[in-house]
Amino acid sequence: MANLKEIRNRITSVNSTKQITSAMKMVSAAKLKRAQDSITQMRPYAEKLTEILGNLSASLDTSENVYAQQRDIKKVLLVPISSNRGLCGAFNANIFKAARDHSENYGNAHVEVLALGKKAGELLHKREYRVREINTGIFDDLNYSAASEIAESLMKAFEDKEYDEVVLVYNQFKNAAAQNIMVEQFLPVVMEEGGESSGDYIFEPSKEEIVEQLIPHSLKTQLFKALLDSNASEHGARMTAMHKATDNATELVKDLKLTYNKLRQASITNEILEIVGGAEALNG
DSSP: OOOHHHHHHHHHHHHHHHHHHHHHHHHHHHHHHHHHHHHHHHHHHHHHHHHHHHHHHTTSOOTTSGGGOOOOOOEEEEEEBOOSSOOSTTHHHHHHHHHHHHHGGGTTSEEEEEEESHHHHHHHHHTTOEEEEEEOSTTTTOOHHHHHHHHHHHHHHHHTTSOSEEEEEEEEEEETTEEEEEEEEEESOOOOOSOOOSSOOOOSSOHHHHHHHHHHHHHHHHHHHHHHHHHHHHHHHHHHHHHHHHHHHHHHHHHHHHHHHHHHHHHHHHHHHHHHHHHHHHHO
16 A cells, blocks of 8 residues: 555645646647637638538539549548647547548558648558648647648649548537537549529629639638647547546545545554553553
8 A cells, every 4th residue: 555655645636737737628628719819710611612612613613723634543542630748638539540441441542641740640650551641730820821722732733643542530519518520521622413503694704613613612711620620629539638637637546545544544553552552561
């Protein structure tokens, strides 16, 4: 059984850990508010852009667009979006599992990984996946320009036939305690078929030219939305994990203090018995 000094040291250690987890919880809560505002403001725009693109392409043959070309899948690029740091529960592990499970659907096709965020990339690299790149700087200053550069590099790789399919794997923000794992085809673009254009419009320039410009912009927006979703999900997951860790530390300190007091009481009782026993021996 541990002695009193060891238990005192454990209480001090757990209290120090509790202070750290509590501070991390508050930091994540502050970051979550900003990240949540960003994704909730972005979603309506992204959804409307997708709706407009669907309406315009409903009456067009977009299969000839370079970003909508369907090919035999021989080379695939997975783009898992994770965090650079841990201590956020199962946030990164879920992305790794989803990417691993999805890669098994391609059979003998060549699968590579371009990781946005350090953790999933490292996990996949350890499992001997071919990791093309691990981008750890994207979340240092998350903005549309940075997302556009990555989207353009993905589009160029698809256009140059380096890959026949590009797939995003990320956490979609639901609330602070829950996220949805999304496995989303990025390229080639999948257009809605059989739809009807809502309204009768005069287009300037032509409908075809507008679609040609909208597709790249839609892809950039899609990637930026995925990054914002993942960023908000990360802070929500870390806040929840640190909240639970703080609660667990509080309970552990209570248990340790109870054990400490019991041992201390037993030690004092033994000392009293020894004193009484010694006194009786002297009197006898």
